[in-house]
Structures are given as structure tokens and as C-alpha cells.
Amino acid sequence: MTEYAILRVKKLKSEVAILGSLRHTFREQPTPNADPDLLASNTLYGAQSTAEAMNEFRRRLPEKVRKNAVLALEYLITASPEAMQGKNRVEQDAYLSDSLKWLKEKHGAENVFFGAVHRDELTPHLAVYVMPKDDVGKLNCRKFLGEQGALRQMQTDFADRVGKQHGLRRGIEGSKARHQTVSRFYSTIQNSASETAPKALLGYVRKEALEEVKNALEAFLVREKAIKHREQVLDRKISEANALIAEAKQAKDELREERQTRYGAEMALDNYKQKFESLVAEYKVMDQARMDAIEEMRHYRDLISKNNRPQL
Known part of the structure; x- marks a missing residue:
């Protein structure tokens, strides 16, 4: 029985790409190959929804990001179907848990924002x-996947450190097998002679069926092109929104500083008012004392004047 450890990685270069991938992972969009009755058997690490996972992503994002930077890496780890299905639940969980630990050691646990x-x-x-951050x-x-042969070396390291512990081995190194994209498959059909294409690619099928496949693929490619265009538009919109958010934040900070300055001035003004009122009160007391002194002087003057009058 073939028992291979399988590790794949995909570069995600925009928030739109991350968002679309997370929605699939969280089953927040139709997933034909997933059984909805088994949804509760899935296990989530680090977030419970796409929105939470995006918040975790943005929280870890550096302040400065190059325009062409890879924002995230999406890893998929499993084993050949017959090997994975031959393990019981405990054995499967142990293998996948060790795989997650290996990734955290490789990238740093703080850079793993969802699993x-x-x-x-x-x-x-x-x-x-x-998030592919360096030290x-x-x-x-580039540190993780940029050098020639880096992906092959990573798959070898994964198989040696994780796969072997669970009875799995590395796939055939240097194999010519490749994942064929839909566009390449469609191109092969278009460029093949009609009489040889069915045999070469689809086995012995009717020409009418081949035409149906061509039409379906052509429609798919048109839709794929439209989706890519929408992604570019969304990327631009997101950049514009981020710029507006930055401007709003700056205006908010400036308004906060202005409010703090005004508040300080108002506090100083209140302090001066209190001091002025205190001085006015002191002046009134002093003025009343002065008036009392004048009145008393008048009284004594009248007494002196009366005593100095000649007696008749």
C-alpha cells in the first residue's frame, strides 16, 4: 500500500485571495466535495469565522508592506488517501497535530494565525x-521558498521529522508528475487533433461529448478571467479604502490633540476665573474694612469737635 506524507503550500499575495481561501476553509461558501452532515467534526484553531481569522491576520501584519509581498502561505497537509483512511481517528489526529507543531517550529507559533x-x-x-515573517x-x-529546491527540501524535512513517526514516507523526489491547471488542460484539447484528443486525454468518448467539454471549459475560463478582473478591482478598492482609513486615523489623532489642547486651555481659564473671583472677594473685604475705618474716624472727629466747643 502506498503510504506517502503529503505537504503542499500556496502563496497568497492579496487580502482578497486570503479572504476567498478562508471562506472555503470555514465552509462559508458552497463546498461541493464536503459533506454538510460532517461539518461539526471539523476542528478550528485560532478563529471561529473568516472575520476573526482576518482580524488575526491584520493584527500580525507589519506596518510597512511591499506592494508585491506575499502576505500569507496556505499549507495543506495530509497523506495518500489509502494511508489516511487506514488510520483510526486517534492516529489521524496525532499525525495532523505533529504536523501543526512542525509548522509552528518552522515559522514561529506567533506567525500561525489560523488552522x-x-x-x-x-x-x-x-x-x-x-504569515511568512523573517527574524x-x-x-x-523568499527566506522559506525563494531558493532553488527549497520546496523539495521542505518536503523532505517534513517527511523525515513528521511522516516517518507515523509510518509515512516522502513522495518520489524528482517525479515528473505535475498538477495540471484547467487552462493548460483546455489548451491541450484545443491544440490536439479532434480524432486524437479524446483518446489522449479522455479515453474513447464521442466527439459530441468532447465538444460539450470544450464548451464547458471555455465558459469556465471566461468566468475565471472575470473573477481575476474582479479581484484586481477589489484589490484596488481595498488599497483606496486603506488609504482613506489612514487619512481618517490621522484626522482623528489631530482632532484628539486639538481637543486635548482646548481642554487644557479651558482648565487654565477656569483656574484664572477662580483666582480672579478670590481676589475680588478679598478686595471687597478690604474695601469694607476701609469704609469701616473711615466711618470710625468720622465718629472720633465728631467727638473731638464736640468736646472742643466753648461752654456757654
Whole structure:
């Protein structure tokens, strides 16, 4: 039986791409290959919704980000279907748990902002989202995947440190097998002779069925192109929104400083008013004392004047 450890990684270069991937992971959009009755069997790490996971992502994002930077890495870890299905639940969980620990050691636990174990699909697997920061806290995907052969070395290291402990081995290194994109598959059909394309790609099928496949793929590619265009528009809108948010934050900070200055001036004015009122009260007391003294002097003067009058 083939028992391979499987590790794949995908670069996510925009918030739109991260958002779309998270919605799939959280099953917040239709997922035809997932059984809705098994949704409760999935396990979530770090967030309970796309919104929470995006908050965790943004909280870890550096203040300065290059325009072409890879914002996140999406890892998918599983094993060949027959090997994964041959393990019981405890063995599956142990393998996926060790895989998560390996990723945290590789990238730093603080850079892993979300993870999920999906058991609602035929083959259980682990999806992990990582912010590719280097030792100085900058986004640096090149450190992890930039060098030639880095991905092959990472798969070897994963198989040696995690896979072997669970009876799994590395896939065939240097294999010519590749994942074929829809666009490449469609191009192959279009460029193949009609009489050989069915045999080469789809086996022996009717020409009418091949035409239906071509039409379906063509419609899919048109839709894919439209989606990419919308993603570009959304990226631009997000950039504009971020710029407006930054301006609003600056205006808010300036308004806060102005309010603090005004509050300080109002406090000083109240203090001066209290001092002035205190001085006025003191002046009134002194003025009353002066008036009392004048009155008393008049009284004594009248007495003296009366005593100095000649007696008749």
C-alpha cells in the first residue's frame, strides 16, 4: 500500500485571495466535495469565522508592506488517501497535530494565525495559514521558498521529522508528475487533433461529448478571467479604502490633540476665573474694612469737635 506524507503550500499575495481561501476553509461558501452532515467534526484553531481569522491576520501584519509581498502561505497537509483512511481517528489526529507543531517550529507559533482540520471530506487533512515573517519581523517569503529546491527540501524535512513517526514516507523526489491547471488542460484539447484528443486525454468518448467539454471549459475560463478582473478591482478598492482609513486615523489623532489642547486651555481659564473671583472677594473685604475705618474716624472727629466747643 502506498503510504506517502503529503505537504503542499500556496502563496497568497492579496487580502482578497486570503479572504476567498478562508471562506472555503470555514465552509462559508458552497463546498461541493464536503459533506454538510460532517461539518461539526471539523476542528478550528485560532478563529471561529473568516472575520476573526482576518482580524488575526491584520493584527500580525507589519506596518510597512511591499506592494508585491506575499502576505500569507496556505499549507495543506495530509497523506495518500489509502494511508489516511487506514488510520483510526486517534492516529489521524496525532499525525495532523505533529504536523501543526512542525509548522509552528518552522515559522514561529506567533506567525500561525489560523488552522483547521477538515474531516468532512473523503480524506482528512490540515489547512494552516502562516504569515511568512523573517527574524526581524518583515514579510520575507523568499527566506522559506525563494531558493532553488527549497520546496523539495521542505518536503523532505517534513517527511523525515513528521511522516516517518507515523509510518509515512516522502513522495518520489524528482517525479515528473505535475498538477495540471484547467487552462493548460483546455489548451491541450484545443491544440490536439479532434480524432486524437479524446483518446489522449479522455479515453474513447464521442466527439459530441468532447465538444460539450470544450464548451464547458471555455465558459469556465471566461468566468475565471472575470473573477481575476474582479479581484484586481477589489484589490484596488481595498488599497483606496486603506488609504482613506489612514487619512481618517490621522484626522482623528489631530482632532484628539486639538481637543486635548482646548481642554487644557479651558482648565487654565477656569483656574484664572477662580483666582480672579478670590481676589475680588478679598478686595471687597478690604474695601469694607476701609469704609469701616473711615466711618470710625468720622465718629472720633465728631467727638473731638464736640468736646472742643466753648461752654456757654
